[in-house]
Amino acid sequence: MKxxxxxxxxxxxxxxVVDLLTELGLHPQGTxxxxxxxxxxxxxxxxxxxxxxxxxxxxxxxxxx
Amino acid sequence: MTQNSQDFSREELERYSRNALLAGVGWExxxxxxxxRVLVVGAGGIGSAALFYLAAAGVGRLGLxxxxxxxVSNLQRQILHGTADLKRRxxxxxxESLAALNPHCRMETFDLRLDxxxxxEVVQGFELVLDSCDNFPxxxxxAEACWRIGIPVVxxxxxxxxxxxLVTIPGPENPCYRCLVPELPPPEAAPSSTQIGIxxxxxxxxxxxxxxxxLKLLLGMNSDLTHRLLAYDGLKGRFxxxxxxxxxxxxxCGVEK
Numbered sequence: 001m002k003x004x005x006x007x008x009x010x011x012x013x014x015x016x017v018v019d020l021l022t023e024l025g026l027h028p029q030g031t032x033x034x035x036x037x038x039x040x041x042x043x044x045x046x047x048x049x050x051x052x053x054x055x056x057x058x059x060x061x062x063x064x065x
Numbered sequence: 066m067t068q069n070s071q072d073f074s075r076e077e078l079e080r081y082s083r084n085a086l087l088a089g090v091g092w093e094x095x096x097x098x099x100x101x102r103v104l105v106v107g108a109g110g111i112g113s114a115a116l117f118y119l120a121a122a123g124v125g126r127l128g129l130x131x132x133x134x135x136x137v138s139n140l141q142r143q144i145l146h147g148t149a150d151l152k153r154r155x156x157x158x159x160x161e162s163l164a165a166l167n168p169h170c171r172m173e174t175f176d177l178r179l180d181x182x183x184x185x186e187v188v189q190g191f192e193l194v195l196d197s198c199d200n201f202p203x204x205x206x207x208a209e210a211c212w213r214i215g216i217p218v219v220x221x222x223x224x225x226x227x228x229x230x231l232v233t234i235p236g237p238e239n240p241c242y243r244c245l246v247p248e249l250p251p252p253e254a255a256p257s258s259t260q261i262g263i264x265x266x267x268x269x270x271x272x273x274x275x276x277x278x279x280l281k282l283l284l285g286m287n288s289d290l291t292h293r294l295l296a297y298d299g300l301k302g303r304f305x306x307x308x309x310x311x312x313x314x315x316x317x318c319g320v321e322k
Contacts, residue, residue, distance in 0.1 A: 007303060030254030032245065032294065034307045041312075042247065057305050059296040061250055063201040064224035064258040065111040065268060 003054040018045040024058070032059040069093045077169065081123050094284050095123060099169070101283045104128035104191040106179065106207055108159040110142035110265060111221045112197035114272025115279070117145065119195075120163040120170045122280055127163065127170055128191055131155040132178035142265030179203055184210040193282055195275055196220040199258070201249050208233065208242035209317055217282055218242070219290075221275035225261045226299040228271035231309065232278055232290040235318075239291055240309045243317035267299040 002011055005024075014020035017040055021028050033040040033048075034057040040048050050056075069092035070078060070085070081095050101124050105112050108131040119127055133155050135146045143155075150158040156174035163172060175187055179198075184206045188194055194216050196207045204220065211218045217234045220242060233241050252260075274295070278288055289306070296305040313321045 006298070006301070006305070027250075027254035029248070029250050032296075032307060034305075037308065039308060039310055057307055059229065059294065059305055059307060060227050061246060061255045062222045062224035062227050062229055063199070063204060063250070063255055064263055065107050065109045065197050065199040065222055065271075 001050065001052045003050060003052070003056055005056045006058060012050070015049060016046060017048040017050065020050060020056075021045065021058075026058060026060070030061045032061060033057075034059070069096050072096060077123075080167075080169075084122060089284060089286060097284055098123050098280065099125040101193070102126040102128070102191050103193045103195065103279060103283070104130065104188060105195045105197055106130045106203065107196075107198035108143070108145055108155045109139070109197065109199050110263060110268030111223060111272040111275065112195070113143045113145040113159075114269040115195050115197055115221070115276045116159060116163055116272075117166060118273060118276035119279060120167045122276070123167065123169065124280075124283070125169070125171060126173065128173040128175065128187075129156060129159055130175040130177065130179060130187060131159065132176060142263060142268045144265070144269070179206055181206060185214065188216060189214060191216060193279055194218045195279055197272060197275065201246070201255065204242065204246075205249065211235070212241050212317055219275050219278045219282070221271040223268040223271045224256065224258050224263055226264055226267055228267050228274075228297040228299070230271055230274050230278070230290060230295040230297075231293070232282070232288050234291050238311065240311040241315060241318040244312045244315045244319075245294060245309055247312070247316055264299060267297065270297060270299070 014023045085092050135150045145159045145162045156176040160172045212235045215235045221230045294307045313319050
């Protein structure tokens with residue numbers, strides 16, 4: 001399905017948020033996910049299903065300085 | 066000339082003239098900055114930029130915490146320190162650079178590493194804290210101590226090509242740092258700059274943005290970032306702003322923790 005990730009439309013095979021992060025090589029505990037302008041609870045990555053046209057913002061957690 | 070400008074020397078009137086012209090600042094705002102007491106945790110890549118701009122703007126009393134010495138690998142991003150400062154204490158080197166920039170700024174240095182036993186004592190008495198440190202455990206400690214005491218924090222971080230920024234103002238309606246990062250991320254989830262590097266200009270960008278937020282907060286201005294996370298992707302040249310929510314089960318501020 002086609003979703004918008006960080007401003008770009010992409011074709012993805014993932015059905016859930018956690019699948020998507022795996023597909024993109026992002027660590028679930030190191031990534032903040034916003035789906036359609038709502039932050040997704042970290043505990044809900046597994047059960048949150050993606051839908052065609054979803055707008056996702058994925059933010060990598062960084063702690064350095 | 067307003068009533069407030071009379072409190073400043075001729076040199077200060079010139080030095081801060083462009084500040085005073087700013088919408089929402091004026092000499093009243095400048096006087097507020099001069100009376101402010103702000104703590105910056107970490108005189109590294111982010112803290113270098115933040116401290117330089119806070120001092121330049123005329124913040125009257127600046128505290129800085131850093132328990133490290135200057136290493137040559139620091140110099141690609143930690144612009145408070147120069148090659149001649151190698152092996153010196155960062156607290157001392159930073160103090161000297163800032164005094165050279167603005168002698169009106171009074172510095173208070175803490176040449177130590179924060180730990181659970183000393184963090185409360187160090188942050189106590191500051192009206193605003195900038196978290197510019199380089200690791201999650203220290204971020205957690207600063208977040209917890211400041212939330213409990215009631216001190217607002219502007220938290221900036223950077224690793225690789227990425228940065229993030231958020232503001233926490235303790236209060237029943239506001240999300241805290243742990244609402245966003247409930248548990249310490251494992252090293253593989255959030256690699257450090259010793260693993261994946263850090264671009265000096267990205268760290269500096271985050272420090273500049275942190276200083277902007279800090280200077281606004283000192284004037285009582287609102288910031289979107291009390292309820293949002295601002296992320297910067299230097300590779301793409303893109304900012305993201307994501308709404309943060311207060312978690313009922315937050316380990317620090319939650320009512321159902």
